[in-house]
Amino acid sequence: MKTAPAPGTGTDNTTAALTVTDVTVRFAGLTALDGVSFTVEPGSVHAVIGPNGAGKSTCFNVLSGVYRASAGTVHLGTTELTGLAPHTIAGLGVARTFQNLALPPHATVADSLLLGRHRLTRSGFIATGLRLPSAAREEKRHLDRVREIAEFIGLEEALERPAGSLPYGQQKLVELGRALCMEPRVLLLDEPIAGMTADERRRTASVVANVRDSLGISIVLVEHDMGVVMRLADAVTVLDFGRRIAGGTPAEVQNDPAVVQAYLGAPE
Numbered sequence: 587m588k589t590a591p592a593p594g595t596g597t598d599n600t601t602a603a604l605t606v607t608d609v610t611v612r613f614a615g616l617t618a619l620d621g622v623s624f625t626v627e628p629g630s631v632h633a634v635i636g637p638n639g640a641g642k643s644t645c646f647n648v649l650s651g652v653y654r655a656s657a658g659t660v661h662l663g664t665t666e667l668t669g670l671a672p673h674t675i676a677g678l679g680v681a682r683t684f685q686n687l688a689l690p691p692h693a694t695v696a697d698s699l700l701l702g703r704h705r706l707t708r709s710g711f712i713a714t715g716l717r718l719p720s721a722a723r724e725e726k727r728h729l730d731r732v733r734e735i736a737e738f739i740g741l742e743e744a745l746e747r748p749a750g751s752l753p754y755g756q757q758k759l760v761e762l763g764r765a766l767c768m769e770p771r772v773l774l775l776d777e778p779i780a781g782m783t784a785d786e787r788r789r790t791a792s793v794v795a796n797v798r799d800s801l802g803i804s805i806v807l808v809e810h811d812m813g814v815v816m817r818l819a820d821a822v823t824v825l826d827f828g829r830r831i832a833g834g835t836p837a838e839v840q841n842d843p844a845v846v847q848a849y850l851g852a853p854e
């Protein structure tokens with residue numbers, strides 16, 4: 587696997603913390619998140635874990651703008667993200683992947699990755715339509731970056747294949763690649779290894795570690811597989827019934843009595 591050069595936007599990926607402060611989300615009659623706070627340090631993998639129904643997906647959906655917090659705030663650096671639309675949050679550098687595959691079924695891997703470049707495309711409709719040199723140059727830049735990212739995720743050989751024809755684990759990697767094509771500062775990963783074979787899990791975990799180590803991108807990881815969480819995460823936030831019951835390094839939370847109790851008390 588090759589190391590992609592730093593993202594091409596000129597953005598400093600290593601300085602902005604993602605700060606969640608006292609976030610509460612209420613659905614009719616149910617508090618899915620209750621005053622949850624945590625900070626995702628720049629360039630770290632931060633796992634959000636907890637038993638079924640703990641509020642992990644709700645938290646993920648607040649970070650990506652799909653759900654609106656009833657109270658509390660989310661900031662990336664000094665920029666407030668609370669209440670912004672999902673595409674605006676993505677535009678500010680918080681990219682996400684989906685739990686279920688969200689790739690166009692017949693598009694090639696290259697085209698699927700190019701979709702991630704959309705927000706970075708400057709040439710307008712007319713310049714592109716007239717094939718102006720500036721538009722052609724820009725297209726080449728995007729295609730070069732797509733190739734680099736395909737190498738980074740180990741799929742350069744598959745660029746011209748329909749993404750939908752690849753094994754499941756590779757399709758998930760294409761999704762991750764598409765999010766990387768947005769040159770994010772933070773990557774939100776919703777159960778990135780769910781449903782994968784052991785081999786695919788190892789490969790994906792190593793790509794995720796590489797995203798942090800080589801690109802300096804922060805990662806928020808919602809994941810059920812504790813082995814992967816313990817190996818990959820720099821910090822862990824544990825939720826139970828919508829509350830943050832523990833936080834710290836993987837070793838710290840693993841030995842925290844409240845965490846042990848939450849997992850023992852709730853059949854997984």
Ligand SMILES: Nc1ncnc2c1ncn2[C@@H]1O[C@H](COP(=O)(O)OP(=O)(O)OP(=O)(O)O)[C@@H](O)[C@H]1O
Pocket residue numbers: 613614616617618636637638639640641642643644645
């Ligand atoms: N859109 C919604 N409307 C109403 N209730 C919801 C909604 N989304 C989540 N909930 C409820 O909020 C609580 C937290 O759910 P959430 O999906 O965030 O938990 P989770 O930790 O992701 O669970 P799992 O591990 O099973 O995916 C649950 O009681 C759930 O039923």
